[in-house]
Amino acid sequence: MIRLLVICLLSAQILQAQKKYVFQRPEMGSPFTITLYSTDSASAAAAAEAAFHKAEELNALLSDYIDSSEINRLSAASGQHRWIPVSPALFDILQRSMRAARLSGGSYDITIGPVVRLWRQARKTHQFPDSATLREALARTGYQYLRLDTVTRSVWLEKKGMQLDVGGLGKGFVAQAAMDLLEQQGFPIAMVNAGGKIVVGQTLPGKAGWLIGINAPGEKETLLPSFLLLKNMAVATSGDIYQYVELNGKRYSHIVDPATGIGLTRRRNVTALAGDGTTADWLATACSVLPWRKSLRLIRMLPGTALLVTEMKNGKISSKSSPGFRNYLQK
Template sequence: MYRLIFILFTVFFATTVHAQTKRFQFSAQKMGSPFGIILYAPDSSSAAQMAHDCYRLVDSLVLIFSDYIDSSELNRLCAQSGSGTAFKASPALFAILLRSKQAYELSGGNFDITLGPLTHLWRKARKSKEWPHPDSVASRLALTGSQFMILDAKTREVNLLKQGMQLDLGGIAQGYIAQQVLDLCRQQGFHDVLIDVSGDIAVSGKPPGKEGWNIAINMPGSKQDLQPKHLLLTDRSVTTSGDVYQYFLYDGKKYSHIIDPRTGYGITRQVNVTILANDCTNADWLTKACSLLPFRKARQLANSLGAELLVTELKNGKLRARYTKGLSNYWSK
């Protein structure tokens, strides 16, 4: 996820508010992007300790989930693909794989973490600026499909049936980690908190004296221009997917980093998809699935999970916005 959502504040430094709490802000480079924490605490010592515990949790999960770290648990699992040998997953890895498999089924296959062979191919293509041969795309597409990832909930065992399968949690892990960090803060008694994982945002409570957290969203295709309406959120999560930062220009078309599981190629619509959900994990993967679905089906999928959907698209130079009915309850006044 890349920064397509902005947090708006009229004050950017710690200020004293009611109930003798102060605003503290922390940022650290995690997963290749800024990981921000804003929380209200009675003193700097307790705030700093909470932030330290949060980042320690992030580091522990990254070592499990990352496909960039050769020794990660995820990559050790993938190394056994096609061997016929079950892999005993840790509780954390099994939990996110189970959520991912459920997302695959709920989305009709439009969200699929087994696209790893293709995401690796397109990462190299964007870096080298060389369009991959169609045969390379087809051969990697043949290695995908979450129906070939078998999970045993009783034993936490995982079987990847095809040799060469590679899992990529990039479409769900940031939201999952943001939610885990928010839950940790709540457990430790911090209730007015915002977690920002490069645009995957999870909030608890609200800044004291405010009606909620004020969130702005990018215009499609723009890094700086913001949509005129802002969101006002409490105890919700929001994330946006688009093609501002990762894409491939080829033969006059702009291919997004969001890959269509049916073709192996990135989608070409210039569209931003924003999801509001009770859980940041759902918000994260829903943006990917809904980017591939027609609006009517995307709306049905979001509504089935109690989420709200906003789709903004540039078509022939004109901005078009479509959204679920309940989203109007979250516009800032």
């Protein structure tokens, strides 16, 4: 009994002796930040380096900005009427994407790539996508035309010209993979922030959780007065703070409604909480598209998730939250 007490006291002292280390570099077009606690700066740096390497490795597979990426090579094989074997990581994210599409009724759709590319061009040229071109791009979308074979880990894209785009959950997926790697290396007290898609692990003894702020709608620097207090969870916020285009006096978000092919025009932020980064990310995307009641229905289908929607109306912030969201706010 005394020996057990001594071991526990020593473990507590080691935990208390850990120092905070922060590492950052650009990944996936955004700042990628790793915060972890360790008693040794060298081991902390090595663990962060391994997590950054994991992010780079996954980005090389999943980015549709990289011509040679595996996901682009898969898209190029669309309409060839054959099964294409893919890597475990790509197959994993495709499975998760299909589940997200089915649960959200298509409000998240990984096949929206042809339309997303049109809106990227619109942001560059400041010209609204041509209606005929938009219809043609929409005709090449539809998650129901993406088929997966779990036995051979293969993919069949039925329509020619399909383009997969993991933008609505990719950063959350990579953040979770980096967090999992840190835990495997013995660093469970950590946080990974992939361009605002955040995954947190355990906390120091005596701490209730990681304190995380939420941006006010339409604001880059201003935070909401209430802060999140999270442990072993993920949070993602979707909005048009950074990526949008103004056309004919109207502001269009980079988030596209898969049903219409049009960028969202509602000025609001959607913050989703979940047990993993991938789920939090696609929920924030899907619930940006879905009306409030359908968003609530979706949240109720997924235990351990919560939702906050904030909008700026007449100079004031209005908010709606799912029943369990307040449980994660700092008391």
